[in-house]
Amino acid sequence: MKNAKIRIASCALLLSIGLSTLVGCGGGSSEQASTSGSSPDSAKKADPVELTVEVFDRATPGYQADNNFQTKWIQDNFGTPNNINMKFIPILRTQEVEKLNVLMAANQAPDICFTYNDGVIYNYVKSGGLTDLGPILDEYGTNLKKYLGDELLSYGKFDGKQLAVPAKRVIEGCFAAYIRKDWLDKVGLPVPKTTEEWYTAMKAFADKDPGGLGDKNIPFAIWADPNNINWTSSMLLESFKEKITEEQRMTLPNWVVPGFKEGMRFMNKLYSEGIISPQFTLDKDGKQMEKDIAQGRVGFIINSYDFPLRPVPGVLTELQKNIPGADFIECDPFTNYEGKHPKMKYNPNGLYIVVPKSSKRAVEAIKYLEWMSDPEVLKFLQNGIKGEQYTDEQDGIPLNFFTNDQLPDDKKANFTDLSIIVNGKEFGDQERNIKSASYGYPGFEDRFQKAYEISLTDANYMPHFDSVIESQAKYSKTLADKDVEIFVKSITCKPADFDKTYDSLVADYMKAGGQEIVDEKLNILKSAK
Structure with a gap:
């Protein structure tokens, strides 16, 4: 069977969203090639552009989802060198679908949005509300494409267009x-x-x-x-x-x-x-x-x-x-x-990362995801700094993390929602990834690995x-x-x-x-x- 349109994907329930107003998402994208794609000399002379990025707000006491040591690090290490002002848009995790639908319908959604919900994505696809990222990935996302791989990227293709960038799911066991x-x-x-x-x-x-x-x-x-x-x-x-x-x-x-x-x-x-x-x-x-x-x-x-x-x-x-x-x-x-x-078992993709059709910053969005695919960037976003967020490392894997209630406000972290190109901690190979995950179950590390092995058996x-x-x-x-x-x-x-x-x-x-x-x-x- 030549099932070119068929892909294996999420077991999440398909929700009926009923977004009749989503047709308003079809704004222009003629300014995708911004000054951040210019030469270093000309970029310094131009006014910086703004890139808005959705971030989950999990209502962590003392932690400001849009302004913290991680977002400042992102600005210093990606934003400023690329003449981009990073602006994070917090959305309560418990309201993310409803809030995102409202923002998309009003053409006010962040340049980078994401959701786990298949039904939401399908409705955006149906309404024509998403940017085709394929050509931009080819030009600006070489390492990102290599990191995700063609098979995983295919989960974000709809009717032949790359309308979403799927995050890599590290843990597929269910x-x-x-x-x-x-x-x-x-x-x-x-x-x-x-x-x-x-x-x-x-x-x-x-x-x-x-x-x-x-x-x-x-x-x-x-x-x-x-x-x-x-x-x-x-x-x-x-x-x-x-x-x-x-x-x-x-x-x-x-x-x-x-x-x-x-x-x-x-x-x-x-x-x-x-x-x-x-x-x-x-x-x-x-x-x-x-x-x-x-x-x-x-x-x-x-x-x-x-x-x-x-x-x-x-x-x-x-x-x-x-x-x-x-x-x-x-x-x-x-x-x-x-x-x-x-x-x-869970499908290989986690989040669907999308750029609304109304956004003028699709190039900057892909550049940001490309930068994030660097292993050192991921390690920082997913673990923080040794001596501040965790105390030790074993085989290059951080362990003995402080919980946020043990940290001062300016050291509190969110290790899951800023490294959006991957769901689960990534350390370069699956054996190390599973070992890292097991450290989150103190006293049950060996049993975690056995249970995970069962979850993948004949799955x-x-x-x-x-x-x-x-x-x-x-x-x-x-x-x-x-x-x-x-x-x-x-x-x-x-x-x-x-x-x-x-x-x-x-x-x-x-x-x-x-x-x-x-x-x-x-x-x-x-x-x-």
Whole structure:
């Protein structure tokens, strides 16, 4: 299949933004070749130009997102030598989509904007609101292109135009599973390596109650997060999928993928046998699950590969404080028809970095990203200064960082939102990158690396089209609500009613827009042949 328009990309939900006013983004860009592209002598005589850059404001006490030691360093080391005044535009992280949409619609967006949200980008592409950066990258972004690579850059291409610069995602792992090793020891079972062994362990946890918890015993904890409905059961459900064609993989929603229904039937069985908590439908943000794990009530979870190991909320540390001898260990138990352990991983790109069509500073924007691709620049932006933000280095990797609440205001740092061409700390090769990431889990460094290895085992990217799926944008909210309904009702109905319940709900899903999305995707595939 010559699927030239198809790329593997993010698993983020496609949101319908409805930006009818975005057509106003199409301002002129005739001044892209500014004085910063002139010779050094002439640049000194010209007035400096201003380059505006979005930056997340995470409301860190004492830290000024648009004026701090890092932004001053950027001005001194990039701005001033290039006759550019750098101006950072803070946008609250929790409001970034709404705020960016307003600024884009009013032609007031920063010269450099970014978002993780696929739906936002698709709407900007559809409205014609983004600058084609391809020719500018060719002329001014040689090292940046080399750093990102052609494959990654292709994730920012839409209908053949480079409308976004994708940031490199250092950490692609997404899921791992964790099981109570002390409970396994009590019921005399090994760490499960197949779905059958896992089910045997869950039955033992339910029937033998190794924690002595009575009705508070939760062998398998899941939640009903409406934004990530399959998150805490994804590895299990993926293992039930049958062999499918590339066309099916690219076009079908999970509910109608061959084998997925049997995975949901298995979830229904687990619920009816008391393996899944009857209260899971009330936990929509995972907070109750966190409490249950920390208090020793849970035997098994599927979650972000590093979730129990994180210093915050610190559920494994709290569990070990509360229950002496307790331990959650990482595992990968679910096997499919091939004996593999399928799961989803994050796509190689993180942020989408864009220049609005209304900007006159696309050249300066690419020069800024090009400068940032220097390893020494990235090291400073992502780590700060030895002796000020951290105390030691090991094999060139900074460690023993001070937290911002330990630093004076003029030394507080943001190590994630200024180095926008990369998501995750970059040290030149993946082994060092993972080692660096493990230092963020003091006491669990080795376990972090094992969990990360599990997260990549037999993992695949999610499918994505580089053309806007208009029906998906149109029906995304309606179908997201129906996702929750199918998930909850199919798991909690009586086993005898499962087929009737599942089939009826899925048929309604397809009538409410699901089939229209499938048809549109099929048409795009056919046109790409």
